[in-house]
Amino acid sequence: MPTPRRPHTGSRRNEEARAAILSAATELLAEHGATGVTIDRLAAHAGVGRQTIYRWWSSKDAVLLDALIxxxxxxxxxxxxxxxxxxxxxxxxxxxxxxxxxxxxxxxxxxxxxxxxxxxxxxxxxxxxxxxxxxxxxxxxxxxxxxxxxxxxxxxxxxxxxxxxxxxxxxxxxxxxxxxxxxxxxxxxxxxxxxx
Amino acid sequence: MPTPRRPHTGSRRNEEARAAILSAATELLAEHGATGVTIDRLAAHAGVGRQTIYRWWSSKDAVLLDALIxxxxxxxxxxxxxxxxxxxxxxxxxxxxxxxxxxxxxxxxxxxxxxxxxxxxxxxxxxxxxxxxxxxxxxxxxxxxxxxxxxxxxxxxxxxxxxxxxxxxxxxxxxxxxxxxxxxxxxxxxxxxxxx
Amino acid sequence: MPTPRRPHTGSRRNEEARAAILSAATELLAEHGATGVTIDRLAAHAGVGRQTIYRWWSSKDAVLLDALIxxxxxxxxxxxxxxxxxxxxxxxxxxxxxxxxxxxxxxxxxxxxxxxxxxxxxxxxxxxxxxxxxxxxxxxxxxxxxxxxxxxxxxxxxxxxxxxxxxxxxxxxxxxxxxxxxxxxxxxxxxxxxxx
Amino acid sequence: MPTPRRPHTGSRRNEEARAAILSAATELLAEHGATGVTIDRLAAHAGVGRQTIYRWWSSKDAVLLDALIxxxxxxxxxxxxxxxxxxxxxxxxxxxxxxxxxxxxxxxxxxxxxxxxxxxxxxxxxxxxxxxxxxxxxxxxxxxxxxxxxxxxxxxxxxxxxxxxxxxxxxxxxxxxxxxxxxxxxxxxxxxxxxx
DNA sequence: CCCTAAACGAGACGGTACGTCCGGTCTTAAT
DNA sequence: ATTAAGACCGGACGTACCGTCTCGTTTAGGG
Known part of the structure; x- marks a missing residue:
């Protein structure tokens, strides 16, 4: 269920995007397992550019850990x-x-x-x-x-x-x-x- | 320390190759961690063709588990x-x-x-x-x-x-x-x- | 040689910014070649926001052509x-x-x-x-x-x-x-x- | 018109793949122009893995030049x-x-x-x-x-x-x-x- | 003694995912 | 209203591996 578009918030971090990424991570993990979570899928599912993930997390695992916590x-x-x-x-x-x-x-x-x-x-x-x-x-x-x-x-x-x-x-x-x-x-x- | 060449044993499994693969797996695991063990490195380190690994194990993880056991x-x-x-x-x-x-x-x-x-x-x-x-x-x-x-x-x-x-x-x-x-x-x- | 900061002119177009962009374009082109000119570098070198470039030119190439002419x-x-x-x-x-x-x-x-x-x-x-x-x-x-x-x-x-x-x-x-x-x-x- | 699968030729270069890549390059160039030729499209159109292109050419442009020549x-x-x-x-x-x-x-x-x-x-x-x-x-x-x-x-x-x-x-x-x-x-x- | 069949080293192949770079758009806060 | 700053989406890039396939070679063992 790819998240629909949202406005972004200019030169400040977009909290909606952050939340969308974390919740997409949780969903994909539950659905496909750790192996099945790819950055591409994660980005697509969250309705987010790939770079937006890398801007705030160092790797896929960092996102998943953050989501867990x-x-x-x-x-x-x-x-x-x-x-x-x-x-x-x-x-x-x-x-x-x-x-x-x-x-x-x-x-x-x-x-x-x-x-x-x-x-x-x-x-x-x-x-x-x-x-x-x-x-x-x-x-x-x-x-x-x-x-x-x-x-x-x-x-x-x-x-x-x-x-x-x-x-x-x-x-x-x-x-x-x-x-x-x-x-x-x-x-x-x-x-x-x-x-x- | 890549294993030196060894003769192969014709149409029977080469036990030296088997041992070389398992010991290369152990060494690489200790040296580079799980992420650092790749089939390529494993084969090169054991002085073995890649297919020789797949002929006897179903995957990289199977080799590592075998090595552990x-x-x-x-x-x-x-x-x-x-x-x-x-x-x-x-x-x-x-x-x-x-x-x-x-x-x-x-x-x-x-x-x-x-x-x-x-x-x-x-x-x-x-x-x-x-x-x-x-x-x-x-x-x-x-x-x-x-x-x-x-x-x-x-x-x-x-x-x-x-x-x-x-x-x-x-x-x-x-x-x-x-x-x-x-x-x-x-x-x-x-x-x-x-x-x- | 990044252009030093300049005051901006409020609600009128800032001609200094325009000149800075064109001359940065020429310099970067000479220095790095066509491939090396990116919007980011151009903006940074001219001491200008990125949008300021797009407000006045339709694309990177348009700036370069303008600079040439x-x-x-x-x-x-x-x-x-x-x-x-x-x-x-x-x-x-x-x-x-x-x-x-x-x-x-x-x-x-x-x-x-x-x-x-x-x-x-x-x-x-x-x-x-x-x-x-x-x-x-x-x-x-x-x-x-x-x-x-x-x-x-x-x-x-x-x-x-x-x-x-x-x-x-x-x-x-x-x-x-x-x-x-x-x-x-x-x-x-x-x-x-x-x-x- | 993606090229159908072909057998590959083991540890020697597959000439069919080479020809498929060059001819795909020519076709895509004619169809989409230089900008429209991407490595992905090129690989897909030739029915080839991406790495197979990089194995033999240093860049997209090298393929196109080769095709031209x-x-x-x-x-x-x-x-x-x-x-x-x-x-x-x-x-x-x-x-x-x-x-x-x-x-x-x-x-x-x-x-x-x-x-x-x-x-x-x-x-x-x-x-x-x-x-x-x-x-x-x-x-x-x-x-x-x-x-x-x-x-x-x-x-x-x-x-x-x-x-x-x-x-x-x-x-x-x-x-x-x-x-x-x-x-x-x-x-x-x-x-x-x-x-x- | 030769001939066949299997295993071997090597490495190219089709793919998938990665993390980076850049283009062009959008928003904010300051001027 | 324009600016500097910079986050955002999209998408191409070149790399690293995976597991498969094919080559040419080597060896054991049956005829």
Whole structure:
């Protein structure tokens, strides 16, 4: 569904074009997968000249990463139920559900791969991941503040385990994404509480 | 270091060429990253005609996956120290150390991505991953048999956690691969023992 | 040498900008050749906005043709020595010398090519060429009026020969432009006098 | 009329592809003019990959020049009637008629322009022009050998005049190409015979 | 001992996508 | 109303790879 023409805004960046590009990126990614998104298709679908993409992003992958980050911005809220296990469960369910959406899953993989070769993208992706890590860390630290888990509990490692299972399943077991969150919340709660 | 010429073996497959291709794949992957491995470079580096690659593999990614699997063949032995924690620690240390090698890390990532789009590769990679999962599962189940952990311990999930952390760090924190195994072994031991 | 900034003249056309554009066109043409003149460079070199060029000319080629015509305005005077051969020699020497200047040569070629595809430019260039033809024709006709050449002398064809040699050498033998005029004057004089 | 598929000839150059490209170049030039020939169209029209063009020619202009030269190879024969004037007339008529064909005219102009910026093309075009000049020079020198014209006759200049008129009319008076040759032959004959 | 069939190195081929460059249009904010 | 600035759409360019095809050569192994 190629976007219709829009007026452009003179010597200032055209925000409509920007939005059209990002949303075209998301749509094409969902529709054709990472391989199927080409700059030409992206430009045509957004109703935009190719140069307009390169003027603001350094590569196709940069657009896709940007699209991912913007789409995930309003994604997962940090719950506060007063108990670690239910907090964890809500957070992880929302996270795993979001990742289970095919377009998100593809965008995440694409971004992860792109970041391997491009330091700028690596930095941007790192910021994105750090934000998610920070959220989960804060959630667990509240449990610590409540005295629910001992001071020795290895919180950063638990965070790695949570996101590790997430990415492992994103990559290799997408169908499991719908069912893992609850068990994982339980297991991590057990682990943190039982820290020596 | 382009491979020197070799005689070919008439109407039978030339095993030297096969080996040269696989080792060229590994070298190029370590040297230039996934993006930098092209069929042309691969063929030139192995001192091989391009068609010789396509005669035996279906695509570039298939070669890389094959190279990965062969390089991992002599991989991690399953230890048996009589205690879950030390078994886990040895297994994970060996695993994480192997993944920390740049050439392995890149090969793993490349294979994981390639498997997203190609069912044949997905199957081959799955077999590879399943082998590792089976090894770790067996290790943990011995602890169960010894009565070291309760029957309710979620073994498959613990396996996911272990390999999840591994892949998460492969993708996003390669420098952490050297330091995580011990802590992870401890955390998982705690978790499994404390299962309700 | 980018033109320094100048104040603009409000709602009246800025003649300084016009002059800056034409002279930038000439300079860039001399410096980089026809291919090297782009609207961007032209505007930057003249210290002018791009639209200012398009407001007053229909295309890049129109600017270049305009520049050519203006630079040729003070061109070759028609001599009157009383003898065909010396008149011809003076006229042709001045003409060939002017064409031998690299900036003029390139401007002429550029204009000739541009006129192939654009009727408006063709018309403008035709007017320019016709002026030169008229001058030379008048020069020869004076010789006819003096009885120096017979009535049967093919004057228009001689004019074609003179400008033909000029353009042939502009295109293919620029180094010859400095040496041909005298001999050509002699040859044409011979030819015209000997007409049956 | 895109050329149908053809087998290609392995690791040796495919002559059919070469011929298809050259003939597509000629056709497109005649049909769309120099501006309308793009590498994409050329490749599509010849049923050829784009790289196949770049493998053998350095640029679009090089293809067009090559096409021109090949099409002109069998063009104008050198007549030998035993008299300068009729020899000249036949040669020039054939030459001017060939140039009057729109596709040849456009090819010649395109080649002339391309040669301005590319030394390799300039060399190739020079060789082409030199061949034509040599033919005409030989024709005139036969008249000298027969004693038909004096030793002082400026033969190279006469050759310049002939081709000068040709190119002048190619550029600016294409309609005159059909009518000039006879008069030009007469004028040059007069001029050469009357040399002092 | 020769003859055939397969595998080999080489590299041209048809294609697809890339990222750059430029032409000509449009809008803004300043003069 | 004109200017400098510069973003915009469109589209050609030349490069890099992919996977296929063909060539001429080499070798093993069956007749």
């Amino acid at each position: 913007h789409s995930a911005e309003h994604a997962v809220a940090v719950p506060d139920t007063g108990a670690l296990r239910s907090d964890l469960e809500q957070f992880l369910r929302a996270t795993f559900e979001a990742a289970a959406l095919e377009r998100n899953r593809r965008a995440l993989i694409t971004a992860a791969v792109a970041a391997q070769d491009d330091p700028n993208l690596a930095e941007a992706l790192d910021a994105f991941l750090a934000q998610r890590r920070t959220a989960l860390t804060a959630l667990i630290e509240r449990a610590h503040a409540r005295g629910e888990i001992p001071a020795t509990a290895p919180i950063p490692l638990a965070v790695d385990q949570a996101f590790g299972v997430l990415w492992y399943q994103i990559l290799f077991r997408p169908n499991a994404l719908h069912t893992t969150a609850t068990d994982l919340a339980a297991a991590l709660t057990t682990q943190l509480r039982a820290a020596p | 062969h390089s991992a063949e002599h991989a991690v032995a399953v230890p048996d120290t009589g205690a879950l924690r030390s078994d886990l620690e040895q297994f994970l240390r060996a695993t994480f150390e192997a993944a920390a090698l740049e050439r392995n890390r890149r090969a793993l990532i490349t294979a994981a991505v390639a498997a997203q789009d190609d069912p044949n590769l997905a199957e081959a990679l799955d077999a590879f991953l399943a082998q590792r999962r089976t090894a770790l599962t067996a290790l943990i189940e011995r602890a169960h048999a010894r009565g070291e952990i309760p029957a309710t311990a979620p073994i498959p999930l613990a396996v996911d956690q272990a390999f999840g952390v591994l892949w998460y760090q492969i993708l996003f924190r390669p420098n952490a691969l050297h330091t995580t195994a011990t802590d992870l072994a401890a955390a998982l031991t705690t978790q499994l023992r404390a299962a309700p | 203006h630079s040729a305005e003070h061109a070759v005077a028609v001599p009157d020595t009383g003898a065909l051969r010396s008149d011809l020699e003076q006229f042709l020497r001045a003409t060939f010398e002017a064409a031998a200047l690299e900036r003029n040569r390139r401007a002429l070629i550029t204009a000739a090519v541009a006129a192939q595809d654009d009727p408006n430019l063709a018309e403008a260039l035709d007017a320019f060429l016709a002026q030169r033809r008229t001058a030379l024709t008048a020069l020869i006709e004076r010789a006819h009026a003096r009885g120096e050449i017979p009535a049967t002398a093919p004057i228009p064809l001689a004019v074609d020969q003179a400008f033909g040699v000029l353009w042939y050498q502009i295109l293919f033998r620029p180094n010859a432009l400095h040496t041909t005029a005298t001999d050509l004057a002699a040859a044409l004089t011979t030819q015209l006098r000997a007409a049956p | 090949h099409s002109a190879e069998h063009a104008v024969a050198v007549p030998d009637t035993g008299a300068l004037r009729s020899d000249l007339e036949q040669f020039l008529r054939a030459t001017f008629e060939a140039a009057a064909l729109e596709r040849n005219r456009r090819a010649l102009i395109t080649a002339a322009v391309a040669a301005q910026d590319d030394p390799n093309l300039a060399e190739a075009l020079d060789a082409f022009l030199a061949q034509r000049r040599t033919a005409l020079t030989a024709l005139i020198e036969r008249a000298h050998a027969r004693g038909e014209i004096p030793a002082t006759a400026p033969i190279p200049l006469a050759v310049d005049q002939a081709f000068g008129v040709l190119w002048y009319q190619i550029l600016f008076r294409p309609n005159a190409l059909h009518t000039t040759a006879t008069d030009l032959a007469a004028a040059l004959t007069t001029q050469l015979r009357a040399a002092p």
